[in-house]
Amino acid sequence: MPTSTIELSIVMPCLNEAETLAVCIRKARKYFEVSGVQGEVVIADNGSTDGSQAIAVAEGARVVAIANKGYGNALMGGIEAAYGTYVIMGDADDSYDFEHLDNFVERLRAGDQLVMGNRFSGGIEPGAMPPLHKYLGNPVLSWIGRVLFPSQIRDFHCGLRGFSREAILGLGLRTTGMEFASELVVKSTLAGLTMSEVPTTLKKDGRSRPPHLRSWHDGWRHLRFLLLFSPTWLFLYPGIVGFGVGILGSIALLFGPIEIGDVGFDISSQLYLAALTLVGYQAILFWLLTKLYGQREGFFLPRGRMFSSLAERATLENAALAGLASFVVGLAIAVWQVVIWAGNDFGSLDPVETMRFAVPSALLMILGAQTIMSGLFVGILTIDIKK
Incomplete structure (x- = not known):
């Protein structure tokens, strides 16, 4: 026919x-x-x-x-x-x-x-x-x-x-x-x-x-x-939970040990919470980069209002500024600790109190470096190319 x-x-x-x-x-x-x-x-x-x-x-x-x-x-x-x-x-x-x-x-x-x-x-x-x-x-x-x-x-x-x-x-x-x-x-x-x-x-x-x-x-x-095909569930939601729990716990322990019932949390818990913060933040960055890459390559990933707004702001320049700010704050804490150490003639310090501030200092510098590098990757993904 x-x-x-x-x-x-x-x-x-x-x-x-x-x-x-x-x-x-x-x-x-x-x-x-x-x-x-x-x-x-x-x-x-x-x-x-x-x-x-x-x-x-x-x-x-x-x-x-x-x-x-x-x-x-x-x-x-x-x-x-x-x-x-x-x-x-x-x-x-x-x-x-x-x-x-x-x-x-x-x-x-x-x-x-x-x-x-x-x-x-x-x-x-x-x-x-x-x-x-x-x-x-x-x-x-x-x-x-x-x-x-x-x-x-x-x-x-x-x-x-x-x-x-x-x-x-x-x-x-x-x-x-x-x-x-x-x-x-x-x-x-x-x-x-x-x-x-x-x-x-x-x-x-x-x-x-x-x-x-x-x-x-x-x-x-x-x-x-x-x-x-669902980076929101694969990366974003677990990342938000990990980052939120990690950063809030790390900040709370900055002011001293915490006891919940018979369970006590101190500097070692702060270290593990900082690690959880890093993993959660990496997952959030993976979500952003996966979505941008998927759209660039035509994988038809959904683009909601929240992501559209975030994608407009997630430029190389903004990421570099935010990452640099985080890194500088972490570095300032580290310098402050060196000053205290120098005031003690570079002798021994209380390891628990030293680590209580060294952990968030290192965390902020690492988060800043990750943000800057991710911003550079976003810059690569968003280069206009001839199709």
């Missing part, structure tokens, strides 16, 4: 799926026949060596060869090659029901830009999902995704999902492996796309070989992506 009349492209990633590919294509084509939807089946082949390409052509599908390996690469290649206004993607292992896609198409026609399947509400056939995935992997990763990002999606990793091709291509999806499933949901959320979730079923796949998915390896890649 003319490509201009195609409303829906069903895209299936394929790597040696000869056992189940034909039945998946037949089900998809049957859906087109029954529903009257004008569509095509696109097989994004990732280098099959079992004759999957010939099977796909014989069943009336269009084969697109994807040279770069990986689940994400295969899907993005298929999406880019699709002719449909809408795309529904699903695995070619006969675990998803390509004959019943009306829920997806209805929501897409209603204006939703991403429609996710939910296997937990639609039904999971016994043996279709390993217990590790059903009770731990998918629920935990989906929960983490909803916590880190304001998403309504409850099944982050359902392989059957539909979307507006134009909207998804505009997200700049980059991951190449299984974490592509998380990236699509996360970036759609951050971009403010209209999303919904519909029930779908999952049955045991029809392959005799093990699936390509590696539970722990790919689960870690999903978790890693979710964390790295």
